[in-house]
Amino acid sequence: MSGYPEQVRVREVGPRDGFQNEPERIATADKIRLIDGLARTGLAHMEVASFVRPDVIPQLDDAVAVLDGIDVPDGVALSVLVPNERGLQTALEHKDRFHDVAIFLSASETHNKKNVNRSIEQSLEALERMVPVIKGEGLRCSAVIATSFGCPYEGPVDPGKVFEIGGRLEAAGIDELGFGDTTGMANPRQVREFFGRAFELSGLELTAHFHNTRGQGLANVLAALETGVRSFESSFGELGGCPVPPGSTGNIATEDLISMLHEMGIGTGVDLDALIEVSRAVQEVLGRRLTSHVIVAGPVGWGAVRP
């Protein structure tokens, strides 16, 4: 077991992964207010928009208005998700508004087909064309491989296949490689073995993107931390999920992640109280209660003395 780090990086993906999976379309003004609030909690990395087809994901059809409307402090690195070359072209028209382009595909043929209607090879070939374009514009490029730890349609996913895809993307010039447990199928033992191998194969910053669909999200974070992962993605309020299949709810909640890391003495730069306040405000926007642990219970040492 490696020692724990003093600091890890957390990228907030709620404004994209979260809002995308809400049944109701969130008003642009509310998105802007929430992103501006999140950006003032100390979160230094945020994925805030996606250039997907509006007829496919209408919840995110206001990417340009969101990017134009937000006012985030200097030093907050913004990321936008692009699904394909067409989305990238649109995104690049607004390239002064963000720092990083996130690209993705699935490690499972069936999930990739259902998610982006392409084979893995077709997706990879497009991404291999896109990465040099992104880098040529002076932007950072991060990639996420979805269903890295299991596919709801195909079952187990061969890590060798995931690393082969990762190797192609690394060769294409990406800066960061993320592995998504898109439908919450990973377990801590698997995560430990997976990242142990990943660090042998890759020289990139490796990021863990866990979902808490079955309650194993933070256990997986711990396993990843212990193999040397220093970069995590999470979603405030435990928002998020995956468009396919239905019922794939819940990224790990940013406030639960931050709370655990801080209790372990691992810094994140995030003000947990401020983050909880923003997460609670989202409940009013969504018209429902959010159920991340720390939203319900409050931070450690606080709940017991609350009136």
Ligand code: ZN
């Ligand atoms: Zn996700």
